[in-house]
Amino acid sequence: MTATETGGEAPAPAATAPLLEIDHLQVLFPVRAGMLGRTRAHVHAVDDVTINLTEGETLGLVGESGCGKTTLARTVLRLTKPTGGHLRFRGNDITALGQRDLRPFRAEVQMVFQDPQASLNPRKRVGQIISAGLALRGMPEKDRPARVRELLAQVGLSPEHVNRFPHEFSGGQRQRVGVARALAAEPRLIVLDEPVSALDVSIQAQVVNLLDDLQDRLGLSYIFVAHDLSVVRHVSDRIAVMYLGKIVEVSPAEALYSRPIHPYTEALLDSVPIPDAERARRARKPVQGDPPSATAPPPGCRFAGRCPHATDVCRRVEPPLVAYPGGHLAACHHPRNVSAEDLAAAVISPSSPASSGDSLPGSEAAL
Amino acid sequence: MALLDIDHLRVSFRTEGGTVQAVDDVSFSLEPGEILGIVGESGSGKSVTAMTIMGLTRSPNASFAGRITLTGPDGATTDLLAASNHQLESIRGARVAMIFQDPMTALNPVHRVGDQIAEQIRAHEPVGKRAATARAVDLLRRVGIPRPDERARSFPHEFSGGMRQRVMIAMTLSCSPQVLIADEPTTALDVTIQAQILAEIEDLRAETGVGVLLITHDLGVIAEVADRVAVMYAGRVVEQGDLRTMFTDPLHPYTWGLLGSVPRIDKDRPGRLPTIPGAPPSLQNTPKGCHFAPRCPHRFERCGEVPPLEAADATAPGHLDRCWLALDTKRKVRIVNGTIGLPAASPAGADTAGVR
Amino acid sequence: MIRFVVRRAASALGVLVAVSILTFLIFAAIPNGNPALRLAGRTASPQDIAAVTKAYGFNKPIYVQYAKTMQQVFTGQIQSYTQHVTVMSQIKRGLPATVSLAIGATVLWLVVAIILGLAAALRAGSATDTSITVLGFAGISAPSFVVGAILLYLFAFKTHLFPNGGYVGITSGVGTWFHHMVLPWISLAVLYIGIYSQVLRSTVVETLSEDFVRTARAKGLSRRRILTGHVLRTSLIPLVSLWGLDFAGVVGGGAILVETVFNLHGVGQYVQQSVSALDVPPILVTVLFGAIFVVLLSALVDVIYAALDPRIRLAA
Numbered sequence A: 001m002t003a004t005e006t007g008g009e010a011p012a013p014a015a016t017a018p019l020l021e022i023d024h025l026q027v028l029f030p031v032r033a034g035m036l037g038r039t040r041a042h043v044h045a046v047d048d049v050t051i052n053l054t055e056g057e058t059l060g061l062v063g064e065s066g067c068g069k070t071t072l073a074r075t076v077l078r079l080t081k082p083t084g085g086h087l088r089f090r091g092n093d094i095t096a097l098g099q100r101d102l103r104p105f106r107a108e109v110q111m112v113f114q115d116p117q118a119s120l121n122p123r124k125r126v127g128q129i130i131s132a133g134l135a136l137r138g139m140p141e142k143d144r145p146a147r148v149r150e151l152l153a154q155v156g157l158s159p160e161h162v163n164r165f166p167h168e169f170s171g172g173q174r175q176r177v178g179v180a181r182a183l184a185a186e187p188r189l190i191v192l193d194e195p196v197s198a199l200d201v202s203i204q205a206q207v208v209n210l211l212d213d214l215q216d217r218l219g220l221s222y223i224f225v226a227h228d229l230s231v232v233r234h235v236s237d238r239i240a241v242m243y244l245g246k247i248v249e250v251s252p253a254e255a256l257y258s259r260p261i262h263p264y265t266e267a268l269l270d271s272v273p274i275p276d277a278e279r280a281r282r283a284r285k286p287v288q289g290d291p292p293s294a295t296a297p298p299p300g301c302r303f304a305g306r307c308p309h310a311t312d313v314c315r316r317v318e319p320p321l322v323a324y325p326g327g328h329l330a331a332c333h334h335p336r337n338v339s340a341e342d343l344a345a346a347v348i349s350p351s352s353p354a355s356s357g358d359s360l361p362g363s364e365a366a367l
Numbered sequence B: 001m002a003l004l005d006i007d008h009l010r011v012s013f014r015t016e017g018g019t020v021q022a023v024d025d026v027s028f029s030l031e032p033g034e035i036l037g038i039v040g041e042s043g044s045g046k047s048v049t050a051m052t053i054m055g056l057t058r059s060p061n062a063s064f065a066g067r068i069t070l071t072g073p074d075g076a077t078t079d080l081l082a083a084s085n086h087q088l089e090s091i092r093g094a095r096v097a098m099i100f101q102d103p104m105t106a107l108n109p110v111h112r113v114g115d116q117i118a119e120q121i122r123a124h125e126p127v128g129k130r131a132a133t134a135r136a137v138d139l140l141r142r143v144g145i146p147r148p149d150e151r152a153r154s155f156p157h158e159f160s161g162g163m164r165q166r167v168m169i170a171m172t173l174s175c176s177p178q179v180l181i182a183d184e185p186t187t188a189l190d191v192t193i194q195a196q197i198l199a200e201i202e203d204l205r206a207e208t209g210v211g212v213l214l215i216t217h218d219l220g221v222i223a224e225v226a227d228r229v230a231v232m233y234a235g236r237v238v239e240q241g242d243l244r245t246m247f248t249d250p251l252h253p254y255t256w257g258l259l260g261s262v263p264r265i266d267k268d269r270p271g272r273l274p275t276i277p278g279a280p281p282s283l284q285n286t287p288k289g290c291h292f293a294p295r296c297p298h299r300f301e302r303c304g305e306v307p308p309l310e311a312a313d314a315t316a317p318g319h320l321d322r323c324w325l326a327l328d329t330k331r332k333v334r335i336v337n338g339t340i341g342l343p344a345a346s347p348a349g350a351d352t353a354g355v356r
Numbered sequence C: 001m002i003r004f005v006v007r008r009a010a011s012a013l014g015v016l017v018a019v020s021i022l023t024f025l026i027f028a029a030i031p032n033g034n035p036a037l038r039l040a041g042r043t044a045s046p047q048d049i050a051a052v053t054k055a056y057g058f059n060k061p062i063y064v065q066y067a068k069t070m071q072q073v074f075t076g077q078i079q080s081y082t083q084h085v086t087v088m089s090q091i092k093r094g095l096p097a098t099v100s101l102a103i104g105a106t107v108l109w110l111v112v113a114i115i116l117g118l119a120a121a122l123r124a125g126s127a128t129d130t131s132i133t134v135l136g137f138a139g140i141s142a143p144s145f146v147v148g149a150i151l152l153y154l155f156a157f158k159t160h161l162f163p164n165g166g167y168v169g170i171t172s173g174v175g176t177w178f179h180h181m182v183l184p185w186i187s188l189a190v191l192y193i194g195i196y197s198q199v200l201r202s203t204v205v206e207t208l209s210e211d212f213v214r215t216a217r218a219k220g221l222s223r224r225r226i227l228t229g230h231v232l233r234t235s236l237i238p239l240v241s242l243w244g245l246d247f248a249g250v251v252g253g254g255a256i257l258v259e260t261v262f263n264l265h266g267v268g269q270y271v272q273q274s275v276s277a278l279d280v281p282p283i284l285v286t287v288l289f290g291a292i293f294v295v296l297l298s299a300l301v302d303v304i305y306a307a308l309d310p311r312i313r314l315a316a
């Protein structure tokens, strides 16, 4: 089964082979308890997630705190070991590779973290921090200083800054250092975990623009994790919405905002405050409650406890990820904003979790 | 007289690296039943202003100037800056209450949440432990905590972030305060939970007529709930006015930059986000004159002097700003690609344009 | 909570078994002639020696020796090489003095350290803080036997305000008992006052900057209420675990020097005498005995800890 069978999950030309394939990936963390530290339960941090990334694409990843965004990001980098499923990079299975065999992959995939303060070694000078990435590429020592200066210039810092320590920079500048460090390895894919969340709006815009420019210039692919839906919309080609370890909706960026199919996406979008006083203030009816525990996720649809459209079937049967026309996927028994034609054209996506039901929305079984 | 009146407040801290002028001549007032939004980037002095109202910044290293006047229901006024520590203790929590940014750390981890609420009630009213706890349970119910009698016996770590913030709100409500200060109450929360908490604060205001000082760095939050807005930059209020004017007729270049640089889900995506160049100044070493000058594309000679916070348009006396540019110039230059933003370069006419 | 207590008790038991094996190995390894000969005494007949050899399993593999020796230890029959009385009877004799010393000193060091630590923290950076810190470090670096000797010299030899050492049981009158114990208490407490006041100072300073203390102030609580209900309550938690070990150490015979300087005839002094005579059985027993106290108290401390800090219970 390939993505193309489903009517094109990725908007990119079908000829392009995916750069990264995340295939039914699962990450369970054991919860230990009892006298012998026996595993009592598991945190379902990432639970059967399938999605592909094409070269040059930016995939946004959004969802509430604790829904598994960071875990998915770290697993893609093989910083966390998956408990199930497969990861393929350029078609090579990297799921089970050892540290040594991972080395070429490590150079091609880099990460930028949320907290620029905590993710840079405070005792290393900026020059040393960036050089580490060059070493990973195997660049001879004598060529490194020149390249470090180039990289600093590339992220909009002054080359004179090489000898500074991270704490001598502002938050926005530190995040630029983080980006320069990632670029040093000449990666094809950068996983950005909340790269601008800790920054002020005016600085955030500077970093977002920098990332945009670098992508244009270097043809990078990004996985952009964020909880700010406005920032994600601005940077992404495609967006995946996660809820409690599952992908509930995947869509080309614009369509997600204009035509959200999953009620959770709708609720998320409804909650985003809009900086516009002209708009009549909407009668706010925020989605109630908190997400349930990831240790004992409810059967059926994980959003059912908070969903205003939940029915009996939602609580019994896990909705499959359904592919609608236009590369729009959603896992809901009662999809929003879909026309009769959309429903007629809908098919169950092969990305659908193994545990999900097999009836399409609108069919007899789903009612 | 306003409920709370801040008059030329200045707060500075002596530190090893020199004196930090955290709040530099801030004035605003708050009416009963009003939500005044204070917006600004981190380090602009929002929290110091709020904590100074509560007397929480008092320390041997801090020095203060100005007046903070709280008017009681009987019309009696108290200057919170001059009040004794003892006087302040009786006002804090009872007449002025505060919610903080991080609900994860704001509650004491070793006490039950019900007890933490009851403790505040008993600090201000002569009620027994039993009665205070019963009231705590009622308050928890009121802020939407399910099974409040059971949950009152839980410890903070047994709650989610949003629930903890509800507990904080319940706590601040306990003595029916006149003023509620909420310092970034939703910054640490998810958008869905943020919407719940903002709705809670609005309900409260409607029910009790409490005056709310809502501090945030999110213009969206301001637009959703505030009645009036003050924009702070590097220790100063640079613009102040009612909500609608601030978004439709902003007069300070920093406000333009702020409005322009937020990506929005309700508008078309711009190719690049407009930005404000540079970064805010260090408060140990602020520029002379207008604090925004190093980042402002419109600066001219006059900007070396401190601009006053005053109404630029005589027809809108409630709309104040701190910028030397003439009103017409401002209205002309602030439009970038059809929307309000900070133009990238200084327009040719900036220095020839009239100043006020 | 109950599950937590059970788990903690089980792990304490495990530690004890490990300690007993270790001390037994030391016992078996100390080359001090044939242990059977030494145990049986100088005037022993071959039958006596055979009996001892059988009782301790000296002719059996080492694990049998271990089991048999432990049996001797725990039935209280193991004898000293030099005195030929059971070790237990000696320890029982020394225990009242040692427990008196431990309890009195611990009350003294806790009260004084909390007052000093709190005073220093609340005036952090001031002259008070600096002088308390200097005093604290002086206390930590002054060996307790030196402090004891100085105190004896000043208050017993020179001024006769206090008796010149020795222990008088509490049954002979609380007044005389107290009079005899004051100097040992002070000598022992000085070190711990130094340590505890410094630890408390730093935890209080840290706690004072916690967000929840700011919340407590914002609630309008009085200064006293904030200090007792919020600051001290959380700052004392790390002291509890320190205290468990130190107190158990003293009861288990750890105050060797102070007991010896003041001639208290406590467990510590017994240890000192046995060590200088290379009398192995008392050393074996007192080490085990000390370990039991340390392990029991640290288990108790963990339970207290969990009661004080609800987050621990959850994590457990």
Ligand SMILES: Nc1ncnc2c1ncn2[C@@H]1O[C@H](COP(=O)(O)OP(=O)(O)OP(=O)(O)O)[C@@H](O)[C@H]1O
Binding pocket: A029, A030, A043, A044, A045, A063, A064, A065, A066, A067, A068, A069, A070, A071, A072, A227, A294
């Ligand atoms: N090492 C770990 N051991 C146990 N559980 C873990 C571990 N790492 C993460 N989790 C749990 O897995 C779930 C997903 O965590 P993750 O950090 O991926 O969330 P997230 O979506 O990145 O959240 P945020 O927006 O807060 O960063 C959470 O329930 C979290 O508590």
Ligand SMILES: Nc1ncnc2c1ncn2[C@@H]1O[C@H](COP(=O)(O)OP(=O)(O)O)[C@@H](O)[C@H]1O
Binding pocket: B013, B014, B015, B020, B021, B022, B040, B041, B042, B043, B044, B045, B046, B047, B048, B049, B283
């Ligand atoms: N106790 C203090 N001592 C020294 N500087 C302080 C102190 N409290 C705050 N500041 C400084 O005052 C400035 C304003 O801080 P704050 O009001 O917290 O900003 P924000 O607008 O983000 O709430 C910052 O530069 C901060 O570092």
Ligand code: SF4
Binding pocket: A262, A263, A264, A301, A302, A303, A304, A305, A307, A308, A309, A310, A311, A314, A319, A331, A332, A333, A334, A335
């Ligand atoms: S499947 Fe049911 S409960 Fe889940 S989101 Fe759709 S309507 Fe709501």
Ligand code: SF4
Binding pocket: B252, B253, B254, B290, B291, B292, B293, B294, B296, B297, B298, B299, B300, B302, B303, B307, B322, B323, B324, B325
């Ligand atoms: S024009 Fe001058 S006064 Fe106005 S914001 Fe710019 S620098 Fe400040």
Ligand SMILES: [Mg+2]
Binding pocket: A069, A070, A071, A193
């Ligand atoms: Mg995360």
Ligand SMILES: [Mg+2]
Binding pocket: B043, B046, B047, B183, B184
């Ligand atoms: Mg703040």
